[in-house]
Amino acid sequence: MRRNQLFQLISAHFxxxxxxxxxxxxxxxxxILMSLGLGVAFTRKPDIVRHVAVIAQETQEVSIIxxxxxxxxxxxxxxDTRKPAYRITLKDEKLGDTTFLFRKTTWEQAMVLLKRxxxxxxxxxxxxxxxxxxxxxxxxxxxxxxxxxxxMDGTAAPPAAEAFRPLTVSGTRYIDFLVPGLIAMDIxxxxxxxxxxGMIEKRSKKLLRRMVATPMKKSYFLMAMMTVRILMxxxxxxxxxxxxxxxxxxxxxxxxxxxxxxxxxxxxxFGGIAIFMSSRTDNTEIGNGLVNAVVMPMMVLSGIFFSYxxxxxxxxxxxxxxxxxxxxxxxxxxxxxxAGFADMLGPSLIMTGIGTxxxxxxxxxxxxx
Amino acid sequence: xxxxxAVKNVHKSFKNVKAVAGVDFEILKGQxxxxxxxxxxxxxxxxxxxxxxxxxxxxxxxxxGKTWKGNEDALHxxxxxxxxxxxxxxxxxxxxxxxxxxxxxxxxxxxxxxIIDIIDLSERTRAYVVNLSGGQRQRLAxxxxxLNRPRLLLLDEPTTGLDPNARREIWSILxxxxxxxxxxxxxxxxxxxEAEQLCDRIIIIDHGRILKKGxxxxxxxxxxxxKIIEFTLxxxxxxxxxxxxxxPIHWAxxxxxGSVALLHIETELPEFINFISQSQLRLKHLECRRKTxxxxxxxxxxxxLNG
Numbered sequence: 242m243r244r245n246q247l248f249q250l251i252s253a254h255f256x257x258x259x260x261x262x263x264x265x266x267x268x269x270x271x272x273i274l275m276s277l278g279l280g281v282a283f284t285r286k287p288d289i290v291r292h293v294a295v296i297a298q299e300t301q302e303v304s305i306i307x308x309x310x311x312x313x314x315x316x317x318x319x320x321d322t323r324k325p326a327y328r329i330t331l332k333d334e335k336l337g338d339t340t341f342l343f344r345k346t347t348w349e350q351a352m353v354l355l356k357r358x359x360x361x362x363x364x365x366x367x368x369x370x371x372x373x374x375x376x377x378x379x380x381x382x383x384x385x386x387x388x389x390x391x392x393m394d395g396t397a398a399p400p401a402a403e404a405f406r407p408l409t410v411s412g413t414r415y416i417d418f419l420v421p422g423l424i425a426m427d428i429x430x431x432x433x434x435x436x437x438x439g440m441i442e443k444r445s446k447k448l449l450r451r452m453v454a455t456p457m458k459k460s461y462f463l464m465a466m467m468t469v470r471i472l473m474x475x476x477x478x479x480x481x482x483x484x485x486x487x488x489x490x491x492x493x494x495x496x497x498x499x500x501x502x503x504x505x506x507x508x509x510x511f512g513g514i515a516i517f518m519s520s521r522t523d524n525t526e527i528g529n530g531l532v533n534a535v536v537m538p539m540m541v542l543s544g545i546f547f548s549y550x551x552x553x554x555x556x557x558x559x560x561x562x563x564x565x566x567x568x569x570x571x572x573x574x575x576x577x578x579x580a581g582f583a584d585m586l587g588p589s590l591i592m593t594g595i596g597t598x599x600x601x602x603x604x605x606x607x608x609x610x
Numbered sequence: 611x612x613x614x615x616a617v618k619n620v621h622k623s624f625k626n627v628k629a630v631a632g633v634d635f636e637i638l639k640g641q642x643x644x645x646x647x648x649x650x651x652x653x654x655x656x657x658x659x660x661x662x663x664x665x666x667x668x669x670x671x672x673x674x675g676k677t678w679k680g681n682e683d684a685l686h687x688x689x690x691x692x693x694x695x696x697x698x699x700x701x702x703x704x705x706x707x708x709x710x711x712x713x714x715x716x717x718x719x720x721x722x723x724x725i726i727d728i729i730d731l732s733e734r735t736r737a738y739v740v741n742l743s744g745g746q747r748q749r750l751a752x753x754x755x756x757l758n759r760p761r762l763l764l765l766d767e768p769t770t771g772l773d774p775n776a777r778r779e780i781w782s783i784l785x786x787x788x789x790x791x792x793x794x795x796x797x798x799x800x801x802x803x804e805a806e807q808l809c810d811r812i813i814i815i816d817h818g819r820i821l822k823k824g825x826x827x828x829x830x831x832x833x834x835x836x837k838i839i840e841f842t843l844x845x846x847x848x849x850x851x852x853x854x855x856x857x858p859i860h861w862a863x864x865x866x867x868g869s870v871a872l873l874h875i876e877t878e879l880p881e882f883i884n885f886i887s888q889s890q891l892r893l894k895h896l897e898c899r900r901k902t903x904x905x906x907x908x909x910x911x912x913x914x915l916n917g
Contacts, residue, residue, distance in 0.1 A: 245713050245716070246713045246714055246716075248713075249709060249710050249713035250710070250713075253699055253702055253706065253707075253710045254699075256699075256701060256702060256706065257699040257700065257701045257702055258701075260701035260738075261701060446696070446697035447693055447695065447696050447697065448696065448697055448698060448699070450663070450693065451691075451693060451696045451698075451754075452714075454661065454686060454689070454691050455686055455711060455714040455715065455758075456683050456686045456687050456714055456715060457714040610663050
């Protein structure tokens with residue numbers, strides 16, 4: 242009969258969740274829309290427009306830049322200022338076309354545009370030489386500068402077509418990196434918001450107090466909450482994967498058992514943390530803060546959207562031990578690096594350990610009424 | 611016979627506030643008792659100690675002959691309770707909610723059907739809990755409390771906030787239970803009518819102490835007890851107007867209203883009217899009624915029960 246108690250708890254929580262239409266939207270449709278949006282944004286071949294400000298040289302009789310633009314560029318009007326401007330387009334089949342849009346401004350105007358992010362390189366002339374002003378720490382500005390110098394020198398021919406081979410092999414594209422990261426993030430978000438919030442709400446509405454006034458086994462209640470969450474996350478992840486497979490041709494290159502191991506371990510890790518975080522308070526505002534305190538740092542550090550290898554050297558070993566990093570790296574290992582079950586054993590055990598410690602600590606301090 | 615509940619010299623403080631200050635009482639099998647008192651009197655703290663979620667600072671509480679420590683599971687199996695306001699899982703139906711709670715007690719489905727009959731919700735078994743009216747939700751809460759055929763039922767303000775019809779429906783469920791079982795009942799309430807309908811004994815609490823306990827008849831000396839005269843004057847009585855000492859008037863509304871308890875109404879009422887006219891007061895309104903628990907409370911504390 243004890244087993245029936247657990248089954249009834251799981252069934253009740255599951256029904257209570259799936260009977261809310263909002264859950265279907267935020268839990269299932271929203272993650273798919275997000276992967277579609279990000280996927281499209283980062284996989285389309287970009288036709289880039291690079292804006293450059295040219296500081297007008299009223300006093301100089303012969304201007305190198307003006308001369309260059311008169312001969313090589315097409316005259317047009319700037320789209321936002323309606324002032325005369327010049328356009329040069331470099332055709333490139335593989336990398337996408339690059340269009341340079343030059344507009345004449347004063348130094349002050351150029352600085353305003355730079356601060357607003359409308360452009361990142363400013364050209365001027367001094368003593369018959371062209372000068373380029375840009376932030377050396379901005380890679381995009383650096384790239385514009387290199388292209389621009391080539392253009393002015395007349396060496397900006399498209400890269401040798403034979404030498405350049407676009408990587409379109411499945412597993413090497415940005416979308417391949419992104420989708421496993423998104424699934425990892427969904428698991429974290431769903432556990433932290435769904436479980437913590439659900440728990441705090443049940444406490445503030447005195448449902449927890451009512452339930453523990455029966456012979457219900459307390460650990461069964463928490464296990465049921467976790468089971469339902471894992472089930473929901475599995476459905477969600479499956480749908481996101483099927484979608485990414487159909488639209489972006491994403492495949493799983495490693496072992497499915499490894500994937501299952503790392504997926505369940507990740508759920509246990511975040512389920513445990515969620516129970517710990519929601520073990521005391523009955524105030525959803527405090528819950529909000531607690532969840533954000535866990536979620537925000539990992540969202541930034543764990544390399545969901547961009548690799549965490551750009552963070553300082555000393556911080557990498559720490560970042561790699563965060564649960565979200567472990568989960569995202571594990572999923573990526575299976576999805577794109579072809580990792581097997583044995584490779585996933587280590588990270589899975591660590592995540593299960595993290596989850597178990599937090600679960601038991603949470604159960605110890607858990608406030609039922 | 612062992613009492614179902616024995617509360618022995620219990621004290622409980624929160625920080626600097628003394629919530630319960632030396633309470634003693636016993637409840638026997640089949641007895642039903644109302645804890646009556648204004649907000650903040652200590653009723654809820656007392657209930658929570660009986661329910662086992664608060665521990666007394668000193669003193670002892672025995673429920674079904676046992677202390678809570680180490681006997682939680684056994685006691686939970688024999689107690690049913692309904693809190694002042696409980697939300698169940700919003701999107702579970704009435705039936706599913708009962709099945710869930712029945713599983714905690716390892717009860718079969720038949721019992722769920724019986725309960726649905728008892729609480730008269732057969733028409734609403736497939737309705738989500740979130741869509742029930744206040745009265746229906748409270749009936750469900752009582753149904754859940756009755757699932758395990760409890761030896762002791764604890765009800766914290768079971769009808770607060772309900773309309774009179776819904777209140778009467780709850781009363782009839784509890785009255786039937788009283789007739790058909792030996793369940794002991796302890797409930798907290800603001801409503802004296804509720805206490806009178808459902809309970810054999812009444813305990814009046816204020817500031818964490820028992821002011822008075824007994825049956826309704828004992829408390830109100832019902833049959834030969836005093837009658838209450840309530841009157842309103844056209845203009846407030848001046849301060850120098852002093853009623854004779856056998857008419858201890860409780861003034862209200864800036865001495866424009868008052869009430870007085872008369873033991874021998876046949877002789878005392880004409881004397882009272884006499885006093886009014888001799889004092890040159892003009893009556894706007896006068897009413898004679900039996901004494902209530904509210905009057906008793908006012909006599910003892912100078913405050914009103916539901917105020």
